[in-house]
Amino acid sequence: MNSTNVTDGSLRLLEKVLIGTALTVLIVVTVCGNVMVCLAVYLSRRLRSLTNCFIVSLAFTDLLLGLLVLPFSALYEISSHEWLMNITFCNVYISLDVMLCTASILNLFVISLDRYYAITAPLRYTTVVTPLRVVVALILIWVVSLMVSFLPISLGWNTNDTTIQNQNQLNGKQECKLEVNATYVLVDGLLTFYLPLIIMCITYYRIFKIAREQAKRINNSTCCKTDRTILPTVKEHKATVTLAAVMGAFIICWFPYFTVFTYRGVMGAVCDPLLTVVLWLGYVNSALNPILYAALNRDFRTAYQRLLKCRRIRPDARETSLSHEMRDKTCNLMTNLYENKHLETHTMNGKATPLIKETIKRNQNPPCDTSNSTILPICRSLWLAKVLPKRNVWIPVFEKPTASGQNIEQHSAPHTVIYCVFS
Numbered sequence: 001m002n003s004t005n006v007t008d009g010s011l012r013l014l015e016k017v018l019i020g021t022a023l024t025v026l027i028v029v030t031v032c033g034n035v036m037v038c039l040a041v042y043l044s045r046r047l048r049s050l051t052n053c054f055i056v057s058l059a060f061t062d063l064l065l066g067l068l069v070l071p072f073s074a075l076y077e078i079s080s081h082e083w084l085m086n087i088t089f090c091n092v093y094i095s096l097d098v099m100l101c102t103a104s105i106l107n108l109f110v111i112s113l114d115r116y117y118a119i120t121a122p123l124r125y126t127t128v129v130t131p132l133r134v135v136v137a138l139i140l141i142w143v144v145s146l147m148v149s150f151l152p153i154s155l156g157w158n159t160n161d162t163t164i165q166n167q168n169q170l171n172g173k174q175e176c177k178l179e180v181n182a183t184y185v186l187v188d189g190l191l192t193f194y195l196p197l198i199i200m201c202i203t204y205y206r207i208f209k210i211a212r213e214q215a216k217r218i219n220n221s222t223c224c225k226t227d228r229t230i231l232p233t234v235k236e237h238k239a240t241v242t243l244a245a246v247m248g249a250f251i252i253c254w255f256p257y258f259t260v261f262t263y264r265g266v267m268g269a270v271c272d273p274l275l276t277v278v279l280w281l282g283y284v285n286s287a288l289n290p291i292l293y294a295a296l297n298r299d300f301r302t303a304y305q306r307l308l309k310c311r312r313i314r315p316d317a318r319e320t321s322l323s324h325e326m327r328d329k330t331c332n333l334m335t336n337l338y339e340n341k342h343l344e345t346h347t348m349n350g351k352a353t354p355l356i357k358e359t360i361k362r363n364q365n366p367p368c369d370t371s372n373s374t375i376l377p378i379c380r381s382l383w384l385a386k387v388l389p390k391r392n393v394w395i396p397v398f399e400k401p402t403a404s405g406q407n408i409e410q411h412s413a414p415h416t417v418i419y420c421v422f423s
């Protein structure tokens with residue numbers, strides 16, 4: 001009998017050690033990964049953009065989760081679901097947990113909307129995504145997060161009898177967990193997970209379709225027919241893998257929890273081990289976010305490498321060659337569009353014979369590679385796709401017919417739009 005008790009005690013101790021070690025590793029990875037995202041943006045000027053404001057907000061939220069919530073969650077698991085502190089702090093801890101997890105999910109949702117507008121409406125992106133609207137979006141994220149966490153929990157709206165949760169002890173052991181009712185789980189789940197999930201699936205699907213079309217369009221241009229060309233199918237494969245990783249991680253980490261969460265409120269209680277597994281699976285998403293939303297971007301990877309080597313963050317050395325390559329591809333596309341425009345213009349004027357290419361070339365401005373101007377650094381992944389306005393660069397020239405029969409050169413808009421594809 002004594003040997004059996006000793007064996008059971010040893011197994012429980014070993015189980016606690018293994019669980020504690022795994023949870024500690026997860027907490028360290030979460031904190032370190034999100035700290036690196038914040039430091040990279042702070043130390044690298046090229047990472048300070050409106051798009052990265054949402055990345056920093058996501059990293060800051062996950063960092064707070066790793067510092068203020070996960071250590072107490074790990075302690076609660078190791079102590080066999082017995083809360084060792086007072087009830088007031090328990091409810092504050094639960095409220096922080098709900099608020100930060102909600103804010104993390106809503107940040108992911110806003111990031112998907114930002115990238116959707118950057119890809120589908122590049123000409124209007126700078127007018128749609130303004131600093132003021134970014135600030136408003138971030139404020140709304142935290143307001144909604146507060147409304148589904150501290151407000152209902154402190155007022156007892158989440159419980160069946162409208163009393164403050166965790167006031168009663170079970171078998172002399174004080175528990176600390178989120179109590180829910182049907183109304184709370186339906187409103188919270190629909191507002192903070194299911195609707196954002198549906199919209200994210202739609203936006204990322206459309207982003208993938210547009211990026212695939214851009215990859216085909218750029219690689220079908222004549223300047224792309226070199227040994228360095230990446231076939232469109234390869235780019236499509238990389239796009240598929242990247243978007244699948246983003247959406248897959250989000251769904252795998254959070255869908256089980258919100259399924260169990262909704263079932264608890266509508267049907268009744270569930271077993272504690274299942275609730276523990278799905279809850280920590282959701283926490284894993286905060287450790288994956290620095291990888292999926294930052295490390296997959298080349299600029300962030302460069303910043304990470306320099307941070308780890310304690311070196312000053314500078315532009316990537318590969319930027320020059322990549323910028324020249326993308327510039328040549330863009331210029332060739334513009335040349336083809338320009339020639340097609342000439343042919344259409346003269347056909348509309350009743351001229352059956354199209355202009356020869358020599359005439360077209362004489363009317364062109366100097367090609368890009370001989371221009372004194374420089375195109376802004378190309379964003380090298382889908383995640384930082386932007387409209388890159390730049391004045392005084394090569395602009396196609398079209399002939400506008402007049403009543404006297406003379407042709408007047410008419411310049412197109414003084415900016416170049418460069419659609420970014422996957423690096």
